[in-house]
Amino acid sequence: MTAAHPYPATIAAPVEHELVIRKSRFLTLVAPVASVADAETVIAAVRKRAWDANHNCTAMVTGLRGDQARSSDDGEPSGTAGVPMLEVLRRRGLTDVVAVVTRYFGGVKLGVGGLVRAYGSAVSETLDRAALVHRRVLTQTTVEVPHADAGRYDNLLREWAQQHGATLGTPQYGEAARLELWVPAEELPRLSDDLAAASAGAVRLETGVERVVDVPA
Template sequence: MSTSPSGPVPSLPSTVAGASEHTTVVKKSRFLTHLEHVASVAEADAVIARVRKDRWDARHHCVALVVGTDADQQRSSDDGEPAGTAGIPMLEVLRHRSVTDVVAVVSRYFGGVLLGAGGLVRAYSGAVADALDRTPAVHRALMERVLVDVPYEDVGRVESAVRDWAGTHRSVLVDVEYGTSAVLTLLVPPDRVDVLDGAVAAWSAGTLDVVRCGSAVVDLPGDVPGAVPPR
């Protein structure tokens, strides 16, 4: 992936916003997919338990979950369907879409027609894929949070320069807090912080600098230039 100033923000696995549900019907069987953002395996287990309780009359509740900043915790369950026909295909969809911190529960109401192994694989994986297509994605990146403390007499000029700089350096000005001075907060890719520091020094004849507040995985605001969903 490009790391040029105008290139895309290096992305991590994305996630989903909130919770959503979607129903598909295959040969009279109904597949009700519940997708939900979770922050841990424990939260995922609570979602699974809730879905099982709410849909107690479904024949199967098949599960796939991926958790962790780097999608390093993964689990699936066929819940009584033939081995390898439900949970793993669901999990493969989550992996292929590069999503994390999400649990998918597909509850099947049997319609009386056997689907066969191949039919089950297509039905369960398709149910999750369709649900993901209809669920808002939240894209993430490792960004550095930085502050620039600006005297009031300079804030208009410096804020304008910062906004222009952010627009060409994959960054975003997320807040301006006014107190005894104006404090500008930015999200900046780690490889651009030194560049910003030099620019701020140039704008202020060396009187201002950039304060690093640490890096974090953040949900990308929609106006971060070059932010692209993972493929």
């Protein structure tokens, strides 16, 4: 976490990856979750699917600020699986994510240090393949435009969002088209000026509530 990103990030979608170390197979799943209960559901599904595995080790971090964490060695020597998995999640600055590493033993013992490295690497390499989602405090803004102009302004706001750390909300269509954009507070004056320039002053920007919003990295 930094001043620019005061909340931990999460990932956009589940990712799976396989790592083979000295004949042992380490199958890793990392998945975004909304709660501890969600994480437990993911873990239960993996354990059901990989019922014949030697170990299904787990680590999770949950909560907006990443203040809840759990891990399990699932029969591996204490501290050699769940803890190094959890440390990777912490080091990456993530929350609302669960990691499950399924191990099929290949007949060659790895030792304590080898297990720590294997489980940590399994999660780290899987996260390298994940798309990050940042969480930022953004301000809701809306503009109303005629339906005939909705496409043009939707494109304008979409391009603007990509350049200024904003994200599109859900449009509403009534008598006019109401377009929503979530914007960093410091960018509000720029958005107002850019809209005024694009519309010759015809479109007004309305601001609403502040909220923590997921923004794709």
